[in-house]
Each structure stands twice: as structure tokens, then as C-alpha cells.
Amino acid sequence: MKIHLCLLLLAAGISAAPHMSSMAELLTLLQQMSEATTKDMQNLRIETPDNIDDVNCISTIFEGTEQLKTSPAMKKFSVFFQKFERLKQSLTPSLAKEGQCDTERKNAAIFIEKLMTFIRKASKNARA
Template sequence: MRIHLYLLLLAVGASAAPPMSSMAELLTLLEQMYESVTKDIQIARIETPDNIDDANCVSTIFEGTEELKTNPALKKYSVFFQKFERLKQSLTPSLAQEGKCDTERKSATIFIEKLMTFIRKASKKPRA
């Protein structure tokens, strides 16, 4: 009976764990993608928020990620895009109230750097 209780507690603990490991995994995959992009993958410039901390720019970040996703050279990072899509809901503040976001078309490497910063900051926000 004790073994069943321990297994039940282990299962509950694993399911209740915050997605921090998912965030760390996302960052690892994103760093690998960054390395690929800096070495040999040509990607058109991506609309990038000037200020990654601006809550008005969250949808711009997601749109840029979609742009990366459509690049055939980045298909091997489909795991990143799937995981990012799953976490999108928890990372998304109220987009219905989103205002103007100042952006500029920048290289994919700069966009990915800002995306890494966004994910790091989102992982540090307290959960409700």
C-alpha cells in the first residue's frame, strides 16, 4: 500500500511541477537554432520589437516566431516550435488590449536573441 501512495505522490508532484524545465528546454533549442542561423542559414529580416519588455509587442514576437517556423532550413527545429506553441498561452498576456508596438525589420539572429530574452523573462514571472 505504501508503494502505491509513493507512486501516486510522485505522479502528482510531476504533474504539478511548473513548466520551468520546458522553458529551459525551449532556451536550449533556441540556442541551437541561433547557432545554425549564425553559421549558414539565410533568413529574411524579421519584424522585431524595439523593446522586448513592452507588453504591446507580444503578438509581434509570436508573428516573428511563425516567420521562423516557415523557413525550410529550420524544419529540424520543429520540436522548438511545438513546445513554444504549447507555452504560448501561458506567455500571452491579454492580447485583446494590446496597443502599438514600435518595431524594425532586423536579422534573424537579433530576433532570436530578443526571443531568448523574452522567454527568460517570462520564465521568471510569478505564476498566478
């Protein structure tokens, strides 16, 4: 019985490891993206949630990521956008209907910082 339980826990840990690894990879790529933000990118204004913890703002985050993806300066970060798209389903809580989200148009650097916070919190929730 003990061996069976150990094998189940090991299997659960192995299946969670790629998800955590992907989150860490996303954060690394976002950090590089943040550092590479040029003055041209500062002119890009993205609808950014005031409160990143508000579950009503998740679709706003995804819409902002899509807008960021269309920027020519972000082409070299296509790997991030591909990986983020794959994890999008696991990051989206099952909400019947999203409510009101308070947002403000902010520059790309601020949006990227908020996106990093969102992914960090999502990875902590996945571990819990």
C-alpha cells in the same frame, strides 16, 4: 494542518516543474537555433520589437516566430516550434487590447536573441 500545507506546496511545486522544464528546453533549443543560423538565414528579415519588455509587442513576437518557422533552414527545429506553441497560451498575458509596438525588420539572428530574452523574462515572471 502542517502536513496538509506541505502536501499543497509540494503539489504546487510539481505542477510548476513541467512549465519551468519546458522553458529551459525552449531556451536550449533556441541557443542551438542561434548557433545554426547560416548566412542564408541572415537574409531573412523579421519584424522585431525594439523593446522586448513592451507588453504591446507580444503578438509581434509570435508573428515573428511563425515567420521563422516557415524558413527551410528551421525545419530541423520543429520540436522548438511545437513546444513554443504549447506554451504560447501561458506566455500571453491577458490583455484586452494590444497597443502600438515599435518594431524594426532585423535579421533572424537578432530576432532569435530577442526571443531568448522574452522567454527568459517570461520564465522569471512565472517563478515569481
